[in-house]
Amino acid sequence: MPPIASNAPPDRKLPQHGVKGAFYGGHFVDLEDCAGTFQPETKNCSQCPNQGSCPRSQSRNAAISAASKEEVIYDVVICGAGCIGSAIARELSKYSVKTLLLEAADDVSQGATKGNSGIVHAGYDDKPGTNRAKFCWKGNQMFPQLDRELRFGYQLNGSLVVATTQDEVKILDDLMKRGETNGVKNLRIIQKEELFKMEPALNPNAIAALHAPDAGNVIPYEYAIALAENAVDNGVELRIRREVTDISKKGELFELDVRHWEPKAYVEAREKMGKSADGSEPLDGSGNMSFGHLLSRTSIAMSSGVVMVKGMIMMIDKSLSDSVRMQSCVATLAVFIASALLLFGSSPTFGNKTKRRKPTSLKELVEKCSPPIGSGADGKVEVTDMFTGGSGSWNAVQGVTVGHETVKCRYVINCAGGASDKVARMIGDDSFYIKPRLGDYLLLNRNQGHLTRHTIFPCPDPVLGKGVLVQTTLWGNLILGPTARDTNNDEPRDMSAASIQEYILSKCKKLCPYFDPKETFHAFCGARSKSSRGDWIIEPSQRDGNFIHVAGIDSPGLAGSPAIALEVVRLLADAGLDMPPNTSFNPNRAPIIIPKAGMKGLKMGPVGKNDSDGIDEEKMASNVVCKCEKVTELEVVRALHRSLPIDSTQAIRKRTRAGMGHCQAEPDNYNCECRVKAIIARENNTSVDEVGSRPWPATSTLSQRWIDDKEKADLEKRMMID
Numbered sequence: 001m002p003p004i005a006s007n008a009p010p011d012r013k014l015p016q017h018g019v020k021g022a023f024y025g026g027h028f029v030d031l032e033d034c035a036g037t038f039q040p041e042t043k044n045c046s047q048c049p050n051q052g053s054c055p056r057s058q059s060r061n062a063a064i065s066a067a068s069k070e071e072v073i074y075d076v077v078i079c080g081a082g083c084i085g086s087a088i089a090r091e092l093s094k095y096s097v098k099t100l101l102l103e104a105a106d107d108v109s110q111g112a113t114k115g116n117s118g119i120v121h122a123g124y125d126d127k128p129g130t131n132r133a134k135f136c137w138k139g140n141q142m143f144p145q146l147d148r149e150l151r152f153g154y155q156l157n158g159s160l161v162v163a164t165t166q167d168e169v170k171i172l173d174d175l176m177k178r179g180e181t182n183g184v185k186n187l188r189i190i191q192k193e194e195l196f197k198m199e200p201a202l203n204p205n206a207i208a209a210l211h212a213p214d215a216g217n218v219i220p221y222e223y224a225i226a227l228a229e230n231a232v233d234n235g236v237e238l239r240i241r242r243e244v245t246d247i248s249k250k251g252e253l254f255e256l257d258v259r260h261w262e263p264k265a266y267v268e269a270r271e272k273m274g275k276s277a278d279g280s281e282p283l284d285g286s287g288n289m290s291f292g293h294l295l296s297r298t299s300i301a302m303s304s305g306v307v308m309v310k311g312m313i314m315m316i317d318k319s320l321s322d323s324v325r326m327q328s329c330v331a332t333l334a335v336f337i338a339s340a341l342l343l344f345g346s347s348p349t350f351g352n353k354t355k356r357r358k359p360t361s362l363k364e365l366v367e368k369c370s371p372p373i374g375s376g377a378d379g380k381v382e383v384t385d386m387f388t389g390g391s392g393s394w395n396a397v398q399g400v401t402v403g404h405e406t407v408k409c410r411y412v413i414n415c416a417g418g419a420s421d422k423v424a425r426m427i428g429d430d431s432f433y434i435k436p437r438l439g440d441y442l443l444l445n446r447n448q449g450h451l452t453r454h455t456i457f458p459c460p461d462p463v464l465g466k467g468v469l470v471q472t473t474l475w476g477n478l479i480l481g482p483t484a485r486d487t488n489n490d491e492p493r494d495m496s497a498a499s500i501q502e503y504i505l506s507k508c509k510k511l512c513p514y515f516d517p518k519e520t521f522h523a524f525c526g527a528r529s530k531s532s533r534g535d536w537i538i539e540p541s542q543r544d545g546n547f548i549h550v551a552g553i554d555s556p557g558l559a560g561s562p563a564i565a566l567e568v569v570r571l572l573a574d575a576g577l578d579m580p581p582n583t584s585f586n587p588n589r590a591p592i593i594i595p596k597a598g599m600k601g602l603k604m605g606p607v608g609k610n611d612s613d614g615i616d617e618e619k620m621a622s623n624v625v626c627k628c629e630k631v632t633e634l635e636v637v638r639a640l641h642r643s644l645p646i647d648s649t650q651a652i653r654k655r656t657r658a659g660m661g662h663c664q665a666e667p668d669n670y671n672c673e674c675r676v677k678a679i680i681a682r683e684n685n686t687s688v689d690e691v692g693s694r695p696w697p698a699t700s701t702l703s704q705r706w707i708d709d710k711e712k713a714d715l716e717k718r719m720m721i722d
Helices: 003-007 060-067 083-092 131-140 143-150 166-181 192-198 220-233 264-272 291-316 322-344 362-367 383-388 417-425 446-451 497-508 557-574 617-622 633-640 649-656 672-684 709-719
Strands: 021-024 027-030 073-079 099-102 159-163 188-191 208-212 237-239 242-250 253-263 399-414 434-444 455-458 469-472 478-481 520-531 537-540 547-551 624-626
Touching: 021 143, 060 237, 073 083, 073 253, 083 099, 083 220, 083 547, 083 557, 099 220, 099 399, 131 537, 131 557, 143 220, 143 557, 159 166, 159 192, 166 188, 166 208, 188 192, 192 208, 220 237, 220 649, 253 264, 264 399, 362 672, 383 417, 383 434, 383 520, 399 417, 417 434, 417 520, 417 547, 434 497, 446 469, 446 478, 478 497, 497 709, 537 557, 547 557, 617 633, 624 633, 624 672, 633 649, 633 672, 649 672
Parallel strands: 073 099, 073 399, 099 237, 159 455, 399 547
Antiparallel strands: 021 027, 159 208, 188 208, 242 253, 253 399, 434 478, 434 520, 455 469, 469 478, 537 547
């Protein structure tokens, strides 16, 4: 360990989300108080626990629209399902408007939302008069209530901007005045004695800090997933793996050309089994009738009904001969029997989970799984891929085009992140362009999380912004970073992995010198969508007032997202969209994770020992499928039966944390990635080869997924460089 680490303050045992309680509305709720708060009664929440898993790459209601023989015209199409697009979708679900959410990647939240700090900034450093200043504080104040409704986990931990010199203290004064101009409340500058009572592990040279008690943090992708789930539960339709390739205007309607893609491995697996590459088949993958198949059966029922009615009329028509009436009777009975066999001869039902014909062995499915990938460079995500979904983008998984769709709508919301300038140019709007800035992070084990309670910032850089930070996440990990690498500048864009790590570690030790870099177990990068205008773009396009830009939303975009959503709804109303209230809107969502008290009620063991048969929920609730994070089989199953389509271990990883722990799903430890893949295959009624896996290295700066002692030693050396 670094020499100073031996002097680290004692572990404060800070609360961790899901461990003997949960964060709810900003504050930690003990396990015994979670019932009725963090864990509500299911009947009070929007999602239906008895639904089957979703059709491939779309929500259930989207598949119904796609299968309709009538032309479907949407009121609003939202391009991009990050935290901004998902917040807008959820806000629109409060109204009776037909809304479609399109996402180019393989899940919601795969772009900048997945790769950021998760900070709900207070808004003290945003330039007065900008959109950032207008929406950050307003959005910040909405998070406690949002979390009470959606239960994504929100920690009101506060932030500290630390000064180590008198010149930096002057910067704190300027930040405080700026914050007050922006309407930020409760700001104050604290001196050294109070500062070290609050944060004993800070750099001993710290002399003061700006304290913003209203700053908080979330896990950003869990936040976006919660928004999107609740939006779909309340009527919004979702299609993933849908890239908008062109937009035209015909009369009053926009027509969006959309490319539907699927991963190459999935397409090849389907072709081997003689199944369609786009996922359409008689069953929707969960033991439930597909939407296309439902229409076929409806046609059969209607046609047969007409024939049987005519036959019965002939049977009672006394003007006909007895032989003709007898033939009509026999024919009608034959049609009835044939129709009954076609319509009811198999067990699947539409929209409801049904018991399988026989229990499915998870052990057999696990044995068929390919081992997780933890080395090599085949899965590396290029910078351009990060603009459209990173590790979940078309190129990162060698996507194959499986279909083209035309979507018609009255209004378009362009919140496509790194691709929003490209989408704007599809209607001839070149009023801005995106200048992506890369931000790299290192993630340390939970045993390092006690070092900070607040989010710790240095005094901001006039060019690069807030600078690197040290923060304990909702789940108790310590997060370090980010860098600020502008992609239009060759030198920072092309920094080596070693240089990136050196930058992060050497900067963060000046804030908190006691962390142990050898506890690093994960690294990732996100692309922030800075715009050429230098501010957030939230406005109707000058080319068409019904096309609204929500672009260039970089930090503190997550904090501002709920307020931005309100503004977009206002802009739509001003543009003429009729928005009667959705009288059935339900704001409440149950969490996916189940808080636990150590190993109480849980069982660990080799695959096959504690696995359920896919039916016994009591056994699912005790069966641990991820040892590090204590994720149970039941949590995985319930995630799969929510309202968003899930077909990869990555999607489950973001929802349940299975594979997120310090072992990173090491096969020789507990092999949790294969266990999860098996559960997905069982619940979706697919082969394990059709289930997506975690790519490697994606955006990681680590040389391998399971780092060895040499790499840990290298990290320690990089921390010591000034």
